[in-house]
Amino acid sequence: KGEEPIPNAEVTYISEDSTITADALDNGDGGEAIIYSNQTSRIYGNISARGGENSGEGGFVETSSAGFLDVTTPPDVAAPMGNGGSWLIDPHNITIVAGDDDTSTGFGDTPIESPFNASADDAQLTVGDLIAALTSGADVTVSTGTTGNQDGNITLDTDFDFNGIGSNKTLTLNAANNIVINGQILDGNTNNTTDSLNLSLNANSDSGTIELYKNIRTRGGDITFSGNTILGDNIVLNTTANGGGDIRFQGTVNGTSPGNQSLTLQTGGSNIIFDGEVGGTTRLENITATNGGSGTVQINNNIRTLGGTITITGNTTLGANVTLNTTGNNGGTITFDGTVDGTSAGDQSLTVSSGTQDIIFDGEVGGTTRLGNIITNTSGTVQINNNIKTQGGTVTINGNTVIGGAVVLNTQGNGGGQIHFNGTVDGADSVNPNLTVSSGTKDIIFEQQVGNSQRLGDLTINSSGTTQFKSSVDALNLTTDAGGTTQLSGSVLTPSNGVQTYNDQLEIIGSVTLTAKEIDLNNTVSGTDDGEENKAALTFRSTSGNNIIIGGKNSTNDNLDLTQAELSQLEDGFDSITIQGNSSAITVENDVSFNDPITLEGATTLNANISTTNENITIDGNTIIGGA
Numbered sequence: 001k002g003e004e005p006i007p008n009a010e011v012t013y014i015s016e017d018s019t020i021t022a023d024a025l026d027n028g029d030g031g032e033a034i035i036y037s038n039q040t041s042r043i044y045g046n047i048s049a050r051g052g053e054n055s056g057e058g059g060f061v062e063t064s065s066a067g068f069l070d071v072t073t074p075p076d077v078a079a080p081m082g083n084g085g086s087w088l089i090d091p092h093n094i095t096i097v098a099g100d101d102d103t104s105t106g107f108g109d110t111p112i113e114s115p116f117n118a119s120a121d122d123a124q125l126t127v128g129d130l131i132a133a134l135t136s137g138a139d140v141t142v143s144t145g146t147t148g149n150q151d152g153n154i155t156l157d158t159d160f161d162f163n164g165i166g167s168n169k170t171l172t173l174n175a176a177n178n179i180v181i182n183g184q185i186l187d188g189n190t191n192n193t194t195d196s197l198n199l200s201l202n203a204n205s206d207s208g209t210i211e212l213y214k215n216i217r218t219r220g221g222d223i224t225f226s227g228n229t230i231l232g233d234n235i236v237l238n239t240t241a242n243g244g245g246d247i248r249f250q251g252t253v254n255g256t257s258p259g260n261q262s263l264t265l266q267t268g269g270s271n272i273i274f275d276g277e278v279g280g281t282t283r284l285e286n287i288t289a290t291n292g293g294s295g296t297v298q299i300n301n302n303i304r305t306l307g308g309t310i311t312i313t314g315n316t317t318l319g320a321n322v323t324l325n326t327t328g329n330n331g332g333t334i335t336f337d338g339t340v341d342g343t344s345a346g347d348q349s350l351t352v353s354s355g356t357q358d359i360i361f362d363g364e365v366g367g368t369t370r371l372g373n374i375i376t377n378t379s380g381t382v383q384i385n386n387n388i389k390t391q392g393g394t395v396t397i398n399g400n401t402v403i404g405g406a407v408v409l410n411t412q413g414n415g416g417g418q419i420h421f422n423g424t425v426d427g428a429d430s431v432n433p434n435l436t437v438s439s440g441t442k443d444i445i446f447e448q449q450v451g452n453s454q455r456l457g458d459l460t461i462n463s464s465g466t467t468q469f470k471s472s473v474d475a476l477n478l479t480t481d482a483g484g485t486t487q488l489s490g491s492v493l494t495p496s497n498g499v500q501t502y503n504d505q506l507e508i509i510g511s512v513t514l515t516a517k518e519i520d521l522n523n524t525v526s527g528t529d530d531g532e533e534n535k536a537a538l539t540f541r542s543t544s545g546n547n548i549i550i551g552g553k554n555s556t557n558d559n560l561d562l563t564q565a566e567l568s569q570l571e572d573g574f575d576s577i578t579i580q581g582n583s584s585a586i587t588v589e590n591d592v593s594f595n596d597p598i599t600l601e602g603a604t605t606l607n608a609n610i611s612t613t614n615e616n617i618t619i620d621g622n623t624i625i626g627g628a
Contacts, residue, residue: 012037012065016072018045022059024052030059030077030085041065044072051079058085058137069123074133074140084137084169092123093150094142096183098158099126127160134165134197143174152176152204159214161188162197167242168221170198177208179227185216196220196242203227205251220268221245228252228276231261231284244268244295252276255284259306259329262286269293272314279304283328290314299324305332307355313337315363318348318371331355331378339363339386342371346391346414353377359399366390370413383428384409392440393417400448403456404428408436416440416465422447427454432476438462449490451475461486467504480504482523488512489530495543497558508574510534515541515582517558521566527574527596535575542582550579551590551608567592572613581621 012035014020022031030049035041041063049059058077063069069089077085125142133140144152154175160183162169173179179201187195198221203210210225213232220242228251239245244267253276255261262285265272272289274297283306289297291314300319303310307329315338326332331354340363342348349372352359358380365371366389374390376382378399385404388395392414400423411417416439425446427433434457437444443465450456451474459475461467464483472490475498480486482503491513494500499518506523510530519540527536542548542560549559551567562579570577572595579586581602591609598610599618607626610617 009037010039012041012043014043014045014047016044020045020047022049022061024050024056024059026054027052028056029082030057030079032060032062033075034060034062035064036062037065038067039065040068042068042070044070046073046076048076049085050076051082051085053080055081057082058139060086060088061138062088064089064143074129074136075138076136077133077139078137084139086139086141086170086172087133088141088143089125092144093153093155094123094125094144095155095157096130096142096160097124097126099128127158130160130171131162131165134162134169134171137166137169139170139172141172141174143172144176151178153178153180155180156183156185159183160185162195163187163189163192165195165197167194167196168198169196170200170221172200172202174202175204175208177204178211179203179208180211180213181216182213184214185218187217187219192219193241196245198222198245200224201226210251218245222270223247224250226250228254230282231255231263234262234264234285236264236266238266239270240266240268244270244291244293246271246273246295248273248275249278250275252280253278253284254280254282256282258283259285259308262308263288265289267291267295270295272297273300274298274303275300277301277303279306284308286332287311288313308332309357310334311337315339316341317369318342318350321349321351321372323351323353325351325353326357327353327355329355331357331380333357333360333380335360335362336365337362339367340365340371341367341369343369345370346372346393349373349375349393351375351377354380356380358383361386361388364388373417382423390417394420394442396420396422398422401425402428402454403433403435404431406434406457408438410436410438411442412438412440416442416463418442418445418465420445420447424448424452425450425456426452427456429454432457434458434460435475436460436462439465441465443468446470446473449473455495477501480506488514491515498543508536508538511537511539513539513541513580515543516560517543517546518554518560519562519566520554521569523569524571525569526571536573537576537578538570538574539578539580541580542584544582545584546582547584548579548581548586548602550586550588551592552587564590564592567594570595572596586621 022033051058058079061075063071154173196219210229215236217238222245285308288311296315296317298317302323304325309332334354356379360383364386370389370391372393375396381400383402387408389410394417419439444467446469449471456475458477460479462481467486470489473492479501485505487507489509494516500516501520503522506525508527547559554561574596576597578599586604593611597615601620603622605624605626
């Protein structure tokens with residue numbers, strides 16, 4: 001590029017019968033051959049910078065000019081025993097057009113007839129000439145400068161079929177301004193399993209863009225976009241085959257019309273990396289990223305669509321605080337088909353907003369590297385099919401939750417983080433999944449019904465803060481740990497052989513019924529009015545057909561056992577306490593005492609005394625006096 005300290009030629013001419021050689025002989029890398037001029041470079045001869053016959057890599061050749069450039073023969077930078085070298089072409093604007101390769105020495109029998117005609121205004125380079133250079137073993141670089149009258153754009157105006165180039169070749173386009181891809185890049189021979197092309201597209205980071213109008217398939221080669229990318233159509237980028245290649249966007253990605261361009265990325269077993277914001281200026285339609293294998297989708301910035309879906313198949317890694325947003329046009333479904341992890345425990349947060357559509361977590365979140373905060377926003381459902389873990393960050397679910405398997409929500413670490421369900425919580429269709437919720441020292445809040453549409457399995461709560469159930473709960477079993485307080489504002493049903501175990505302090509707000517085969521009260525139980533004229537009233541109810549034993553011992557039979565120790569946990573302050581048989585009998589085995597009015601509903605056998613502190617005792621049902 002004329003940046004060396006030695007003087008530059010004004011005009012450089014290399015005739016057809018000239019040869020410039022910077023080859024290694026037996027061993028060693030090829031050298032460098034740089035042909036440059038301030039005004040005009042006419043390069044018609046043969047240039048080589050080959051690696052050694054026994055060992056070594058190919059060298060480097062530059063053909064460029066600040067003004068007029070005409071190159072007719074690709075250089076030879078092959079290496080028989082190593083990797084090919086690089087060819088740098090540096091005109092002003094350049095268009096890569098259709099055309100065959102008519103190479104001379106080393107590239108064919110017929111002399112080439114000016115396939116590459118460049119001037120200060122425009123230059124054209126044929127696909128055939130680039131293919132010839134790549135096939136010879138070279139890594140080819142096409143570069144535009146800023147010294148001419150034009151902006152320095154590079155345009156691919158035809159399909160680029162790299163069939164036959166061999167494996168792991170690299171084509172680099174360095175534009176002083178824009179890169180425009182108007183033709184497909186592909187291997188036209190679908191049966192060829194050896195060809196692969198690494199593609200590096202580098203536009204000016206300040207003023208240039210990479211404009212994609214056609215699909216790119218590299219057969220395992222990497223694709224790198226350095227600069228901001230604009231989609232002019234629905235685009236597929238595919239690096240599958242030969243182990244797959246990475247796809248990386250180092251700048252932003254936008255459409256040309258809001259919600260009308262979709263992006264599909266397929267890498268086989270390699271990585272997909274978003275460094276810049278996607279859809280920040282002009283939102284895309286659908287975004288699908290499929291990596292599979294050991295690769296990851298690394299998201300280092302926000303992604304937005306205008307009501308289009310975001311589907312990530314494979315594992316996801318967050319490199320920053322990230323927002324995925326598909327709102328607009330009723331929203332779009334957001335699906336994480338694999339795991340989701342951070343890069344540093346607790347330092348990356350995730351916000352997911354999908355309008356009226358669903359949010360789906362199929363893989364574990366934070367299983368390897370825990371996230372910071374997690375927030376979901378939807379008027380659809382949030383389907384959780386695997387565990388979610390944060391490093392003390394909050395989990396806030398705005399939207400109804402569906403649990404699709406045995407799930408653990410865990411925010412322990414760094415003191416824990418609040419877990420807040422702002423919608424209903426249900427199991428998936430015909431499934432009674434287990435749900436364990438652990439928040440360290442922070443609160444757990446269920447704003448709406450739990451298990452109302454589809455019952456949960458075992459519901460386990462671990463928190464030394466306050467757990468609030470603000471509506472009804474329906475689960476096979478319910479267990480709270482020994483720390484903190486559980487507040488019940490709605491009834492709890494654990495049907496059939498279900499057990500409710502309250503190891504922490506239990507606070508009854510308003511009128512609540514506990515229905516179970518077994519209810520274990522291992523800490524104090526208090527009552528509070530709900531502030532809406534509903535006094536604190538607690539009802540113990542057995543599941544259908546199970547008798548109730550009052551004042552006895554916990555047993556393994558089908559009775560609901562309310563022991564003396566458990567009933568002594570009931571603090572004064574209830575408007576009423578009711579023990580209700582469900583088509584079953586009630587038996588008082590040993591003396592029991594209550595601080596508040598007590599009602600026994602059902603056929604009752606009194607084998608011992610019942611007493612209160614100046615409160616009413618009511619037996620609503622047939623009574624048998626069985627003791628003295």
